[in-house]
Amino acid sequence: MDDSQATGGTATDRDLAEALCARVAEADASGMPIHITGGGTKAFYGRPVEGEILDLTGHRGITHYDPVELVVSVRTGTPLRELEDVLADAGQQLAFEPPHFGPGATVGGMIATGLSGPRRPWTGAVRDFVLGIRVITHQGRHLRFGGEVMKNVAGYDLSRLMTGALGTLGVITEVSLKVLPKPAASHSLCLQLPLANAMAKLTKWGQQPMPLSAAGWHDGRLYLRLEGGTRSVAANRARLGGEDLDPAFWTALREHTLPFFDRADPRPLWRLSLPHHTPPLDLAADVLYDWAGAQRWLRSDLPASAIRETAARAGGHATCYTPGAAEPFSPLTPVLAKYHRQLKMRLDPKGIFNPGRMYAEF
Amino acid sequence: MNILFDERLDGALPQADPQTTRERLRAALPGMTLLDREEDRRPFECDGLSAYRVMPMLVALPETVDQVVTLLKTCHELRVPVVTRGAGTGLSGGALPLEQGVLLVMSRFDRIVELDPEARIARVQPGVRNLAISEAAAPLGLYYAPDPSSQIACSIGGNVAENAGGVHCLKYGLTVHNVMAIEVITLEGEKMVLGSEALDAPGFDLLALFNGSEGMLGIITEVTVKLLPKPETAKVIMASFDDVEKAGQAVGAIIAAGIIPGGLEMMDQLAIQAAEDFIHAGYPTDAQAILLCELDGVEADVADDCQRVRAVLAEAGATDIRLARDEAERARFWAGRKNAFPAVGRLAPDYYCMDGTIPRRELPRVLKGIAALSKESGLRVANVFHAGDGNMHPLILFDANQPGELDLAESVGGRILELCVEVGGSITGEHGVGREKINQMCTQFKPDEITTFHAVKAAFDPEGLLNPGKNIPTLARCAEYGAMHVHNNQLPHPDLPRF
Numbered sequence A: 001m002d003d004s005q006a007t008g009g010t011a012t013d014r015d016l017a018e019a020l021c022a023r024v025a026e027a028d029a030s031g032m033p034i035h036i037t038g039g040g041t042k043a044f045y046g047r048p049v050e051g052e053i054l055d056l057t058g059h060r061g062i063t064h065y066d067p068v069e070l071v072v073s074v075r076t077g078t079p080l081r082e083l084e085d086v087l088a089d090a091g092q093q094l095a096f097e098p099p100h101f102g103p104g105a106t107v108g109g110m111i112a113t114g115l116s117g118p119r120r121p122w123t124g125a126v127r128d129f130v131l132g133i134r135v136i137t138h139q140g141r142h143l144r145f146g147g148e149v150m151k152n153v154a155g156y157d158l159s160r161l162m163t164g165a166l167g168t169l170g171v172i173t174e175v176s177l178k179v180l181p182k183p184a185a186s187h188s189l190c191l192q193l194p195l196a197n198a199m200a201k202l203t204k205w206g207q208q209p210m211p212l213s214a215a216g217w218h219d220g221r222l223y224l225r226l227e228g229g230t231r232s233v234a235a236n237r238a239r240l241g242g243e244d245l246d247p248a249f250w251t252a253l254r255e256h257t258l259p260f261f262d263r264a265d266p267r268p269l270w271r272l273s274l275p276h277h278t279p280p281l282d283l284a285a286d287v288l289y290d291w292a293g294a295q296r297w298l299r300s301d302l303p304a305s306a307i308r309e310t311a312a313r314a315g316g317h318a319t320c321y322t323p324g325a326a327e328p329f330s331p332l333t334p335v336l337a338k339y340h341r342q343l344k345m346r347l348d349p350k351g352i353f354n355p356g357r358m359y360a361e362f
Numbered sequence B: 001m002n003i004l005f006d007e008r009l010d011g012a013l014p015q016a017d018p019q020t021t022r023e024r025l026r027a028a029l030p031g032m033t034l035l036d037r038e039e040d041r042r043p044f045e046c047d048g049l050s051a052y053r054v055m056p057m058l059v060a061l062p063e064t065v066d067q068v069v070t071l072l073k074t075c076h077e078l079r080v081p082v083v084t085r086g087a088g089t090g091l092s093g094g095a096l097p098l099e100q101g102v103l104l105v106m107s108r109f110d111r112i113v114e115l116d117p118e119a120r121i122a123r124v125q126p127g128v129r130n131l132a133i134s135e136a137a138a139p140l141g142l143y144y145a146p147d148p149s150s151q152i153a154c155s156i157g158g159n160v161a162e163n164a165g166g167v168h169c170l171k172y173g174l175t176v177h178n179v180m181a182i183e184v185i186t187l188e189g190e191k192m193v194l195g196s197e198a199l200d201a202p203g204f205d206l207l208a209l210f211n212g213s214e215g216m217l218g219i220i221t222e223v224t225v226k227l228l229p230k231p232e233t234a235k236v237i238m239a240s241f242d243d244v245e246k247a248g249q250a251v252g253a254i255i256a257a258g259i260i261p262g263g264l265e266m267m268d269q270l271a272i273q274a275a276e277d278f279i280h281a282g283y284p285t286d287a288q289a290i291l292l293c294e295l296d297g298v299e300a301d302v303a304d305d306c307q308r309v310r311a312v313l314a315e316a317g318a319t320d321i322r323l324a325r326d327e328a329e330r331a332r333f334w335a336g337r338k339n340a341f342p343a344v345g346r347l348a349p350d351y352y353c354m355d356g357t358i359p360r361r362e363l364p365r366v367l368k369g370i371a372a373l374s375k376e377s378g379l380r381v382a383n384v385f386h387a388g389d390g391n392m393h394p395l396i397l398f399d400a401n402q403p404g405e406l407d408l409a410e411s412v413g414g415r416i417l418e419l420c421v422e423v424g425g426s427i428t429g430e431h432g433v434g435r436e437k438i439n440q441m442c443t444q445f446k447p448d449e450i451t452t453f454h455a456v457k458a459a460f461d462p463e464g465l466l467n468p469g470k471n472i473p474t475l476a477r478c479a480e481y482g483a484m485h486v487h488n489n490q491l492p493h494p495d496l497p498r499f
């Protein structure tokens, strides 16, 4: 096998596309909604779906991986762990550090939720690395959009549109992703610093060429990760000082296993997405900062409307991560809602794909 | 097959009455410039794909968003097609006017609304030139990363509409990776904001959908872009090769070494010669190919990477490796590359620029295919290549005054694009489909995929009034195109409905 070919494939690799297409076509004919599932690790994210389960976990395997091309194509039922291991063997990674939220996480769940980890502000989100998808449309047709090349502007960008759409526009069966080499050097550290000083420093560093790849703050401590070439990481490490930090901190932050995210805490967990330099919001809440301030986690009993209005005034939005919220996502403006409805109507006229998962009205 | 709008293949266009349209627009928008005299409309009859020209029915030059809203509402009500134009540098005929349509020119929206160094964003009107953003941000130590070679002229609105690239895409991404938010006016005159100054927004990723949508879904009236801190240093290495294939392999070897260069460009012999004659960049005119590899970032790392890249290039068989000694030489090396199109343009009365992408490993095969097509047609082809991300720009030289040569150049171009699709690539990496590649869309996509594109379009513009005929072909066009390309008695699209 030449080096441009796929990995050998494993015994568990399976292509179920044909059967999945048939199931979707049946659902469309009968108008019976389907609930698309992977490992179920992100079932809490969004609204509950009523429908027949369409389990993607059997549809798995890396179909093509060429490290020199910086591209991997993978069926969406593939465990995320398996994909990350194969990339790591070649010294590469998914630069957006997707959260797993459990051992069963699949590639499909990663694409459908579009969630990214601590490196996001510096390298981009899941959608920034999606090059192409294969998707089953409502008539049960297996189509391909985008491809395995870095640049492709032929037709509309359906790959990125469907990333983060929570399976409401089609069944994504395969995705091609840009992958990147792991950085040559990485060092994590922690500084004792009050919030105002930490934010001021992050804002200043953001305007300088500095090899940062993660920045969080909680309870008087600024957590930083430096990544890049050996010498620049060493120089910045010497300049910043602080205590060494176990890099497992970033995994725990990403996976919500830090004490802050304790599930026994009765207060709902909120995610605020804000312009990174937004000053501390006037909300009664315990706050953990990630993404250099652009993503803030809140533990708060305040009513959803108060949190949402404050986030919106700052130019951002708020998502409730605690299951059971009637509307986990910030409502859309009337004009945006209209075009969401029209897109949904055109791509899924009978409303069979994960109805209500994102918003009650579709 | 001619690419001008053909109602038989592209669908019936609403018959707008020029006089009514003019009167209604004048009445609704007394303060807006509306050109209707032939000599005033003439300069707008084509974009960068100048082989095709159509006189627009009317040319509107609004200056405020309210005017755009009123114009769209009026055109929607009268069912008059609207073609939007930025700076008109597009190479695929995306801004090619329609005889029955209004040309909406966004060039007067040329204000930088806000530069915020702490937020690291620039909020600009769509007619602002790409380079003007980086120039305005330079005193703050910031810049806007995507740098199409047309950056002195092209507009940011056009960049978003085409998802424009440049020579630094592999590391810094395309337009879609560098735009935070856009304000859009829909065909019905509604205003919406897609994206935000936060890193994401609720709902579908409509911002990504609008990037590269070629003015088919809405009019962009404001763009918020991400600014990056200027790299501490940037170095350029130029490597010469006596064989194009070796240069191609060197590209893979650099990436295999775990290095992502800021820019990684390749030029073949004809392009090197042309650029050298035009710019005097200091290129080795005896080389079969050169690679320009830019390494940027923090000083210490760049020094290390330069060492490693030199070693990789030597190993890959480079005959000469030169590090630009100073900023002036670095600028010269890039000037040669950035002016490659006009430079090649001096070699013949006309040139036709292609824009296919391929998996990099297929480069030798595609270059051989291009050489064969060149030989067969007798037309010279120069190759300029965003090698790092597999985006090729073959430049086909011809003389439009020789009967049949334009057709020949187009047919060679079309076959090059089909070759790109065959090896797993795309018919366009950054220049867009427009009218130019409307037929080749039928090669890249199956009818069901094209139908899905039409469904997306219909969600925003069910009557097809925004930029009709661009970007997505009708199935009727694909059927006709397929019928013309019968190979071995086999239709390439046997599954297409025939009309």
Ligand SMILES: Cc1cc2nc3c(=O)[nH]c(=O)nc-3n(C[C@H](O)[C@H](O)[C@H](O)COP(=O)(O)OP(=O)(O)OC[C@H]3O[C@@H](n4cnc5c(N)ncnc54)[C@H](O)[C@@H]3O)c2cc1C
Binding pocket: B047, B048, B083, B084, B085, B086, B087, B088, B089, B090, B091, B093, B094, B095, B106, B126, B147, B148, B149, B150, B153, B154, B155, B156, B157, B158, B159, B160, B161, B162, B163, B164, B165, B166, B167, B214, B215, B216, B218, B219, B220, B221, B341, B342, B430, B431, B467
């Ligand atoms: C010498 C030369 C070199 C080039 N090099 C590159 C390169 O390196 N990389 C690259 O990507 N491109 C390159 N291009 C192509 C071109 O410059 C880009 O496609 C550019 O983005 C077009 O911008 P424009 O303002 O000229 O748009 P126009 O040509 O006016 O329009 C392009 C498309 O955008 C739409 N549009 C424009 N403004 C708006 C708006 N406000 N709202 C909605 N739709 C709009 C139009 O309808 C049309 O479909 C080059 C062109 C030339 C002539």
